[in-house]
Amino acid sequence: xxxxxxxxxxxxxxxxxxxxxxxxxxxxxxxxxxxxxxxxxxxxxxxxxxxxxxxxxxxxxxxxxxxxxxxxxxxxxxxxxxxxxxxxxxxxxxxxxxxxxxxxxxxxxxxxxxxxxxxxxxxxxxxxxxxxxxxxxxxxxxxxxxxxxxxxxxxxxxxxxxxxxxxxxxxxxxxxxxxxxxxxxxxxxxxxxxxxxxxxxxxxxxxxxxxxxxxxxxxxxxxxxxxxxxxxxxxxxxxxxxxxxxxxxxxxxxxxxxxxxxxxxxxxxxxxxxxxxxxxxxxxxxxxxxxxxxxxxxxxxxxxxxxxxxxxxxxxxxxxxxxxxxxxxxxxxxxxxxxxxxxxxxxxxxxxxxxxxxx
Ligand SMILES: [Zn+2]
Ligand SMILES: [Zn+2]
Numbered sequence: 393x394x395x396x397x398x399x400x401x402x403x404x405x406x407x408x409x410x411x412x413x414x415x416x417x418x419x420x421x422x423x424x425x426x427x428x429x430x431x432x433x434x435x436x437x438x439x440x441x442x443x444x445x446x447x448x449x450x451x452x453x454x455x456x457x458x459x460x461x462x463x464x465x466x467x468x469x470x471x472x473x474x475x476x477x478x479x480x481x482x483x484x485x486x487x488x489x490x491x492x493x494x495x496x497x498x499x500x501x502x503x504x505x506x507x508x509x510x511x512x513x514x515x516x517x518x519x520x521x522x523x524x525x526x527x528x529x530x531x532x533x534x535x536x537x538x539x540x541x542x543x544x545x546x547x548x549x550x551x552x553x554x555x556x557x558x559x560x561x562x563x564x565x566x567x568x569x570x571x572x573x574x575x576x577x578x579x580x581x582x583x584x585x586x587x588x589x590x591x592x593x594x595x596x597x598x599x600x601x602x603x604x605x606x607x608x609x610x611x612x613x614x615x616x617x618x619x620x621x622x623x624x625x626x627x628x629x630x631x632x633x634x635x636x637x638x639x640x641x642x643x644x645x646x647x648x649x650x651x652x653x654x655x656x657x658x659x660x661x662x663x664x665x666x667x668x669x670x671x672x673x674x675x676x677x678x679x680x681x682x683x684x685x686x687x688x689x690x691x692x693x694x695x696x697x698x699x700x701x702x703x704x705x706x707x708x709x710x711x712x713x714x715x716x717x718x719x720x721x722x723x724x725x726x727x728x729x730x731x732x733x734x735x736x737x738x739x740x741x742x743x744x745x746x747x748x749x750x751x
Contacts, residue, residue, distance in 0.1 A: 666714075680699055
């Protein structure tokens with residue numbers, strides 16, 4: 393996954409269009425491949441352009457704010473990295489209807505740029521959020537309780553017991569890696585491996601912090617407000633930047649991805665912004681016409697069934713569907729009208745129908 397576009401341009405979510413433009417111009421001037429011959433400047437320039445193309449377009453920008461990079465529905469496969477199951481000590485059970493599954497995943501980028509000893513970005517987190525169709529129609533703001541790792545409050549993330557400071561790992565001299573020489577019958581081979589003493593951090597704590605046992609982070613729950621836009625459908629994910637796990641050694645926090653699932657509705661079927669409803673009328677209503685009350689997602693509407701309506705006629709109630717997620721206007725409500733033929737008639741009714749037949 394690419395870097396956060398705001399981070400790329402050195403701006404934030406609150407930055408104005410002008411500020412973004414200015415930031416882009418400054419950086420583009422600095423990294424333009426004609427000017428900057430350093431290795432990696434072309435990539436950097438490409439990244440800048442990509443970020444600017446999205447953040448300079450108000451619609452793309454708001455889409456990015458909501459959905460992160462990819463927009464639209466997509467499965468977990470879109471994240472590059474594999475999923476890692478993660479046990480938050482049964483925390484998921486406390487979510488009520490909000491979350492079934494809480495998983496931590498690592499994005500692909502992280503594995504590639506993992507630096508020993510240096511700042512490391514926190515992991516992205518995933519939370520599944522189930523909402524009703526009515527909530528999807530109107531949009532909803534949810535407060536989610538999200539367990540995540542934060543910098544340990546006791547040691548402020550250093551991992552050392554307050555009053556002590558972490559010292560350079562004696563085994564690797566702070567490098568986080570050591571050379572390992574293997575002797576075989578063919579000769580000696582040198583290999584660089586992660587330092588077994590400090591596990592790559594480059595420092596060791598003479599007295600580790602008693603709260604976090606030296607790893608600098610502790611589990612906490614925080615409340616995250618998520619604005620679910622009207623018209624959302626199952627399969628979309630919303631990104632809450634910075635709401636994932638805290639980074640280590642001053643690294644930026646990961647993001648929280650909220651995966652949306654819209655529950656089925658007892659009355660309506662849904663396809664995109666359109667809704668489908670089925671109802672029955674009597675053969676007399678079909679022949680003579682009638683006005684029906686039909687339910688809509690936010691109340692009731694009147695449907696005029698004209699005289700002579702045929703069985704299984706579809707009527708369209710314009711703009712009684714859901715709002716379009718990424719555009720203007722609303723979908724429609726389609727009402728399928730079925731005609732019910734009575735299976736039992738009273739003597740009087742049968743008499744009348746026979747008269748009608750012979751007339
Ligand atoms: Zn601590
Ligand atoms: Zn070491």
